[in-house]
Each structure stands twice: as C-alpha cells, then as structure tokens.
Amino acid sequence: MKNLVILISGGGSNMLALARAAERDDWAGRYQARITAVISNKPDTKGLQLAQDLGLATSVVDHKAFSHAADPRAAFDAALMADIDQHQPALVLLAGFMRILTPSFVAHYQGRLINIHPSLLPAFTGLHTHQRAIDEGCQFAGATVHRVTAELDHGAILAQAVVPVMPDDTADTLAARVLTQEHLIYPKVVAQLLSR
Ligand code: GRF
Numbered sequence: 732m733k734n735l736v737i738l739i740s741g742g743g744s745n746m747l748a749l750a751r752a753a754e755r756d757d758w759a760g761r762y763q764a765r766i767t768a769v770i771s772n773k774p775d776t777k778g779l780q781l782a783q784d785l786g787l788a789t790s791v792v793d794h795k796a797f798s799h800a801a802d803p804r805a806a807f808d809a810a811l812m813a814d815i816d817q818h819q820p821a822l823v824l825l826a827g828f829m830r831i832l833t834p835s836f837v838a839h840y841q842g843r844l845i846n847i848h849p850s851l852l853p854a855f856t857g858l859h860t861h862q863r864a865i866d867e868g869c870q871f872a873g874a875t876v877h878r879v880t881a882e883l884d885h886g887a888i889l890a891q892a893v894v895p896v897m898p899d900d901t902a903d904t905l906a907a908r909v910l911t912q913e914h915l916i917y918p919k920v921v922a923q924l925l926s927r
Contacts, residue, residue, distance in 0.1 A: 733764040733821035733925060738811075738828040739771050743778020744910060745826035745847055745917055750785050752918030762925035767818045770811070772830050790814055794830060808836040815840075822924060825879065826917070834881040844879040845924070847917050849909050851891055852877060856884035861909065862902040872896050872905055874913045876920045889924075890916045 735753075737746045750766055758764040769782035772794045782789045792811045800806035807830070815823060825846040837844060850860035852875040864872040873893040878886035892912035896905060 732759075733762065734767040734818045735764055735822050735824060735921070736815050736818050736820040737766060737769045737782075737824045737826050738815075739769060739776065739778040739782075739826050740773055740829040741776050741778060741827050743769075743776065743781045743827065745913055746778050747781050747785075748914035749824060749826065749918055749921060750782070750787060752922070756918075756922060758922070758925060762922070764821065764925045767820070768815075770814055772807070772811070772828070778827065804831075804833055805835070808833045812836060812839055822921065824917075824921065831883055832879070837879055837881050840879075842878075845889070845920070846877055846879050846884075846886070847913055848875050848877065848884050849906065849913065851875060851893065852884055852888060859902070861905040864896060865900055865902065865905065869896050872909060874909050874916065876916055890920045892916045 737749060739746050746769055753766055766787055768788045768790060769779065770790050770792060771779050772792055774791045774793055779789050792814050794807045797803045797806040820843060823840050823844050850864065851873045855863050861872065871893050873891055875888055876890045877888050880886040892915065894908045894912055
C-alpha cells in the first residue's frame with residue numbers, strides 16, 4: 732500500500748477534497764493508496780475534526796511546544812518527521828499547512844513532498860496572495876500544486892488553475908473562488924502521481 736500523510740494547520744478543506752477523491756475514485760483499489768494520517772501543527776483545528784469525522788487517524792505536533800528549544804524550528808521538524816515516518820509515506824501532502832519547513836526536513840522527503848499554494852506561482856510566493864493580486868490589479872489569479880524544495884513556494888509546478896479577478900473582489904471573495912479550483916486540481920495531481 733502507498734501511504735499518504737496529509738499535513739494541515741487550519742480549516743482542512745483541501746484535506747477533505749483529497750479524502751473525498753480517495754474514496755470516490757477508489758484510490759485503494761486503483762493505486763493501492765490510502766490516507767493513513769492527518770497531522771496538524773495546531774490542536775483543535777476544524778480540519779482535525781473533519782478528518783476524525785471521516786474516520787481518518789489524526790495527530791497533533793504543536794509547534795508551540797518547541798518554542799523554548801535551542802532551535803525551535805529544527806526541534807519541531809524533527810518531532811514532525813518522527814510522527815510522519817511511523818506511516819512510511821509514499822507522499823506527504825501539505826494542505827493548508829502554514830509552517831516553513833527546514834532544508835533537512837525537505838531533503839528527508841525529497842521527491843515525496845507536495846504543496847498547494849493559492850497563487851499562480853512564481854507570482855506571489857508567501858502570504859496574503861489574494862490581496863496582493865488585487866492590489867497589483869491582476870485580472871487573473873489562481874492556485875498552484877508544486878513539489879516542495881528548500882526555497883519557499885519554488886518547487887517544480889505540477890498543475891495550476893486560473894480564475895478571473897472581479898472588479899469588486901475582496902481577498903475573501905477571491906480566496907473562495909480560488910479554493911474551489913484548489914479542491915479540483917490537488918486530487919487530480921495526487922492521482923496522477925499515484926498512477927505512475
Ligand atoms: C488554501 O488556500 C491553501 O492553498 C492555503 O491555505 C488555504 C486554506 O486551506 N495554503 P485549507 O482550507 O486549510 O485546506
């Protein structure tokens with residue numbers, strides 16, 4: 732079986748889209764793949780509740796618990812790796828996971844680490860992508876599924892989806908339009924990777 736581990740930090744709508752696609756499109760039968768864990772760096776997120784409601788295994792590696800370590804980021808990543816590696820993942824899927832990962836974490840999952848970012852990369856890496864697209868007067872925005880490298884939001888692009896920016900858009904209305912596309916392209920990319 733190919734084990735899939737999903738990392739989240741909040742609402743979990745992309746995790747839900749992946750889990751529903753795995754069920755609807757029979758990833759277990761077609762690709763011998765299953766979602767074995769949903770891991771959050773924050774306790775009590777909506778995404779954890781959604782995963783538990785689907786009967787998926789969940790765990791929390793709270794980054795705040797490492798704030799007093801000599802190197803909090805490295806300590807957190809080491810604990811996260813230990814949790815993930817229990818599942819011997821074929822793929823680690825970042826889905827609304829809002830932590831910048833260390834180069835050693837990225838190297839450990841080289842070729843198995845995938846992320847979805849709410850902009851048309853390479854434009855608007857980082858945060859507040861929708862407001863920045865509106866502020867720049869962009870007429871189109873979108874989302875990108877990409878491989879994760881040590882350079883934030885810079886890995887090889889696997890898929891993109893484009894949406895129009897409407898004259899009266901706010902960051903929230905644009906985010907909602909982009910999110911609907913995210914929920915379509917992320918499962919499609921994962922299915923393609925699993926079919927290889
Ligand atoms: C999404 O736009 C995702 O691209 C970004 O965080 C947003 C929320 O994702 N990283 P989710 O609902 O938690 O999956």
